[in-house]
Amino acid sequence: MRISLVTPLFKSEPYVEELYQRAVDSITVLTHDYEIVFVNDGSPDKSLEVARRLAARDPRVTVIDLSRNFGQHPALVTGLRAATGDFVFICDSDLEEDPKWIIPFYETMQEKECDVVYGVQTAKKGGLLYRAARRLFYGSLVLLSGIDFPGNITTARLMSRRYLDAMLEYQERELFAAGIWHMVGFDQAPYQVAKQGTSATTYRIGALVSNFVNAITAFSTRPLQVISIAGIVLSATAMVFIGSLLYRKLILNAALEGWTSVMASIMLIGGILLFFNGIIAIYIAKIFVEVKQRPVASVRSVIGGSTDSKYEASRPQRAQQPHPPDPQSYNSIVQHYERCLAEHGDGSRAVDWNSEESAAVRYDVMLDLLSAKSGPVSLLDFGCGLGELKHHIERRGLSHVQYEGLDISQAYADAARERLPGTTIHCVDVLDGAAHLPDYDYIVMNGIFTRRENLSHREMLLYMERLTKRLFENTRRGLAFNVMSTCADWKSDELFHPSFDELAEMICGSLSPQMTLRNDYGLYETTCYVYRKS
Numbered sequence: 001m002r003i004s005l006v007t008p009l010f011k012s013e014p015y016v017e018e019l020y021q022r023a024v025d026s027i028t029v030l031t032h033d034y035e036i037v038f039v040n041d042g043s044p045d046k047s048l049e050v051a052r053r054l055a056a057r058d059p060r061v062t063v064i065d066l067s068r069n070f071g072q073h074p075a076l077v078t079g080l081r082a083a084t085g086d087f088v089f090i091c092d093s094d095l096e097e098d099p100k101w102i103i104p105f106y107e108t109m110q111e112k113e114c115d116v117v118y119g120v121q122t123a124k125k126g127g128l129l130y131r132a133a134r135r136l137f138y139g140s141l142v143l144l145s146g147i148d149f150p151g152n153i154t155t156a157r158l159m160s161r162r163y164l165d166a167m168l169e170y171q172e173r174e175l176f177a178a179g180i181w182h183m184v185g186f187d188q189a190p191y192q193v194a195k196q197g198t199s200a201t202t203y204r205i206g207a208l209v210s211n212f213v214n215a216i217t218a219f220s221t222r223p224l225q226v227i228s229i230a231g232i233v234l235s236a237t238a239m240v241f242i243g244s245l246l247y248r249k250l251i252l253n254a255a256l257e258g259w260t261s262v263m264a265s266i267m268l269i270g271g272i273l274l275f276f277n278g279i280i281a282i283y284i285a286k287i288f289v290e291v292k293q294r295p296v297a298s299v300r301s302v303i304g305g306s307t308d309s310k311y312e313a314s315r316p317q318r319a320q321q322p323h324p325p326d327p328q329s330y331n332s333i334v335q336h337y338e339r340c341l342a343e344h345g346d347g348s349r350a351v352d353w354n355s356e357e358s359a360a361v362r363y364d365v366m367l368d369l370l371s372a373k374s375g376p377v378s379l380l381d382f383g384c385g386l387g388e389l390k391h392h393i394e395r396r397g398l399s400h401v402q403y404e405g406l407d408i409s410q411a412y413a414d415a416a417r418e419r420l421p422g423t424t425i426h427c428v429d430v431l432d433g434a435a436h437l438p439d440y441d442y443i444v445m446n447g448i449f450t451r452r453e454n455l456s457h458r459e460m461l462l463y464m465e466r467l468t469k470r471l472f473e474n475t476r477r478g479l480a481f482n483v484m485s486t487c488a489d490w491k492s493d494e495l496f497h498p499s500f501d502e503l504a505e506m507i508c509g510s511l512s513p514q515m516t517l518r519n520d521y522g523l524y525e526t527t528c529y530v531y532r533k534s
Contacts, residue, residue, distance in 0.1 A: 004085030008075035009047040012093040023099035039079040042069030055304030063303040086457035097156040105158040114187035115163040119154035351385040363392040369480040377441040387416035445481035
């Protein structure tokens with residue numbers, strides 16, 4: 001599990017060091033795999049210098065320096081596009097929103113099985129006028145937009161990766177982040193927090209008015225509907241008034257007087273028309289801004305952190321169409337298994353499995369992929385290890401199965417060839433563009449996606465998608481692979497625990513809608529069967 005913390009810096013110099021220390025102390029209670037992303041939003045003080053020193057001291061700190069002040073929400077979005085965590089926490093940098101909230105937010109997320117936990121203020125900030133304006137802001141926003149936005153929310157929130165990916169698909173240039181957070185959907189849970197008054201609010205009445213206009217016009221066409229209704233009402237009123245004038249002149253022969261009232265009416269109608277035209281102009285201006293597709297912020301430089309973060313920050317579109325890291329970056333997984341082979345040499349422990357009995361259960365579940373129809377079938381054991389599946393096939397008397405093995409590790413391939421003389425064992429990296437693999441009726445991948453070592457959950461999802469998609473091209477009937485299940489009362493940071501939703505979405509989107517997800521055999525894992533269309 002990897003956690004990212006993202007925060008924008010603006011006049012934050014006195015707080016950055018303390019923010020960093022609190023964040024590290026809190027996150028490491030949950031995991032030691034983390035990153036902290038500071039986004040310098042054109043801060044006029046020395047916030048950037050302090051953040052630079054932290055990045056030089058800790059490689060898990062990334063500093064994104066924007067070319068000027070773009071505002072809190074564009075800065076946050078830029079940081080979120082650079083975040084690589086399985087869970088991402090955002091907060092203001094002035095310590096009014098405590099990074100220590102990560103722990104109760106995460107516990108609430110696990111308890112309620114939701115994708116977002118956001119803070120709700122228990123105490124109101126600012127003076128009487130500010131608080132009144134804030135209440136009016138949210139009340140009018142709900143009324144005019146028709147959307148039940150939660151009130152008194154904080155910037156602080158913890159988000160799952162799938163929620164964040166969905167949120168980043170929204171491409172608005174005129175950002176009202178609180179609205180986007182709500183509009184994305186998913187299960188969201190509030191958590192009451194008490195913000196500390198460390199600094200005066202940087203939002204003034206004028207800024208609130210600007211945000212209000214932006215929020216209304218960004219999330220609702222109701223003002224345009226009101227204009228249409230008002231036009232009908234004014235036209236109907238005018239027709240009644242004209243009818244009254246004609247009746248008095250033609251029927252009653254009364255003199256028509258009152259030039260003052262006429263001029264007042266003209267000015268009133270003119271003012272209303274100008275006001276309505278102004279509302280329409282705001283919508284036209286928004287269209288003008290959106291069609292230009294300008295970036296929400298420009299990055300001057302990125303300091304520290306990973307290469308992926310730098311690329312994500314400088315090229316926002318990358319976040320919408322992520323590409324898995326180079327296959328060579330998964331050497332840590334191969335090296336782990338080769339250490340097991342060197343230490344144990346033989347048996348299930350040589351492939352990092354705890355017992356021969358549970359390994360046999362795994363083999364039986366994998367072989368359930370095969371059709372019950374008689375006749376010879378070809379099978380590729382991808383990641384064959386020592387080739388024990390071949391012996392298991394022979395013990396079951398499945399003589400119609402024509403077995404071949406494959407392993408990316410030369411050490412395992414050599415060991416399998418020695419144990420299985422006369423059996424074809426490939427040693428090849430199938431993700432190498434020059435690699436060639438023959439077609440098979442079935443391909444099984446036993447334990448390939450169990451460990452993730454130092455890779456993030458997101459990187460493993462991308463790796464699984466890329467590898468299974470590549471192998472499915474070489475199957476004539478079906479593919480099977482297994483992962484660690486989420487249906488357990490424990491999780492390990494070194495293991496890969498994708499959810500059913502993530503598996504189903506990946507398989508249906510990249511492989512085939514004909515699939516079965518199975519975890520009924522008691523090994524705290526899920527086996528996925530994917531079939532070719534009949």
